[in-house]
Each structure stands twice: as C-alpha cells, then as structure tokens.
Amino acid sequence: MKHTGFLLARMGHVAAKQFAGRMEELGLTTRMWGALNVLDAEGALTQQALGKCTGIDPSSMVSTVDDLEAAGLVERRRHPSDRRAHAIHITEQGREALSRGRQLARGAQEDLLAPLSAQERKQLHELLLRLVIATKPKGVTTDQVHKK
Amino acid sequence: MKHTGFLLARMGHVAAKQFAGRMEELGLTTRMWGALNVLDAEGALTQQALGKCTGIDPSSMVSTVDDLEAAGLVERRRHPSDRRAHAIHITEQGREALSRGRQLARGAQEDLLAPLSAQERKQLHELLLRLVIATKPKGVTTDQVHKK
DNA sequence: TATTGTTATACTCTATAACTATA
C-alpha cells in the first residue's frame, strides 16, 4: 500500500474493468466505445485517422470497425477523394448507443467514486487531469474526411 | 477528457507500464516484484499462500517462482510439515534486488508525480487509498510457513 | 515509391483442466 503509483495502477485496472463490464451490456468493447466517441466528436474519419486518435493499431482497427459495422453503429462509405480509404460514418443507431453508453458511464463513475465527497471527486479529477496532460505531449491531427 | 474513471484508467496504465519498464532493468517482472515484496514482509510462504497474497493464479505462480529461483532471488525449500508443498524463501540476493528495486520505484514515482506539489501528491495518495480500500473488502489470511 | 485497408501470423498474458504426489 506504500506507493501512489501502485494505487494508481490498481485503481486504474479496477476502473477499466468495471467500465468494460458496463459497456458489455450494450455489446460494446472499450475500443468500440472509444472509436464511436471520436467519430461523434470529429465527424467521419478514415480508419487510419481513427487509429491515431484512439491509439488503436491499424490492423486492430479493421476488426473494431467490423464489429461496429456489424452492430449497425457505423458505416464504411466511400472516401470522397481517396479510393484506397474508407470514410467511417457514425449512424443514428450509433448515436443512440453513445447516449445509452454515456448513461451507463455516469452510473459506473458514480459507483466508482462513491467513497468520495463531491469536492474530493473534483480534487481527484483535477490532479489526474494534470498528470495525464503532462504525460501526453504528442499533438494528434485529426485528418477529417469533411472539413469542419 | 470528461470522465474521472477514464483519467484513472489512463494514468493507471501509464503508471503500470512505466513501473514495469524500470523493473525490467533489474530483470524483474511486476509479478516477480510483487511476490518478492510479500515474501520479504511475511516470511516464507507456500506457493498457494503467495498466490492468494499477490492475486497470482497457482499455475502462473509456478513460472513466477521458476523465474525468481533462476535469478537466485528465492529458494524452494522443503515445507516442514507438508511434503506436497514448497516453502519459498527469499535469499540475500533477493533482498538486495528488493533494495535496488525500491530505489528504482522511488525514482519512477518521482517522475510520474513530477507535475504535482508535495501537498498535492499527498492529497492524491489519500484519495486513491480510500478508493482502493473501498474496492477491496476481502481479508486475505497469510498461511505462513513459520509463525511470526 | 508510399500509403490504405486487409489478412495471416506470432507473441504475450493469463486462466482452465487434468495429472502426481501427498494429505
């Protein structure tokens, strides 16, 4: 119990597992969830760009998009200017899944942080955010299919 | 960047990977490190007991102890009263590895928490500790080979 | 020549089940 790093690793694992368990109810993996969120925020992207945003390897992205498409949450459409690439679009069903998923995520977070007061949760969030920002100095460009 | 649970999972992963990288310099995996620490704190244990303390599956414990023994950090000795079981003893070399490892761990933690002030680190530690305690309601009995 | 998506493959990590020798 001595090291903060150990506590961090332990709780991180707990949080990830608990979150994955909730998403499973929606038929989503953590990777699918991450990709869906990025598509919702950024608009249609190529698989390569999606991989850069989510940290998913291009070869792993194939099966991730396969799964999302099989569930009707995204569509592979033709890229307007590059016939090698796909433009991955989120569907209406995808947006609905996101909405339900966000509710589940809120519930999961509520359970996870139950031992802390509102003020303590805010403290924890800010401390973690500063650590995450410090460890992520790489600027990822989005490579959107349609410019915003 | 919205959810605290997400930040927790992200930083936990970073912390675990960074720690594993440091321990690799000593030829140790995270599992070997965990087992070595428990043996140092609790005295000689059976592989089963060691598995319960560290959360390592009995079958995985075999190779973990194999690796530790090959590195000269522990010894499988005869259990005084149960000829099925081994008594795993930490060696002098094992204690030296622990000592060096603890230095590395301090350095790793220093790097990880560099963005935070001393007071903020203490805050973070206490918040995480309360979360960890809340998610771990199971009392593990040690099953020591020699009573203390 | 380089890049996109794809496939096949290998590698890591871990858990499950069966086996042996003891209890």
Place this chain on the structure above:
DNA sequence: TATAGTTATAGAGTATAACAATA
C-alpha cells in the same frame, strides 16, 4: 476425498509483416 504443485492447453488481446489496390 481434497489439496499443492505441475503441465499442457486454450483463450484474449495485441502487434508485426506481407499483400493488393491505389496514390
């Protein structure tokens, strides 16, 4: 009958390398 350690095996999860189509 149950338990400690072991082995073999299988299953995730992920990364690597090679390939076809296209840039």
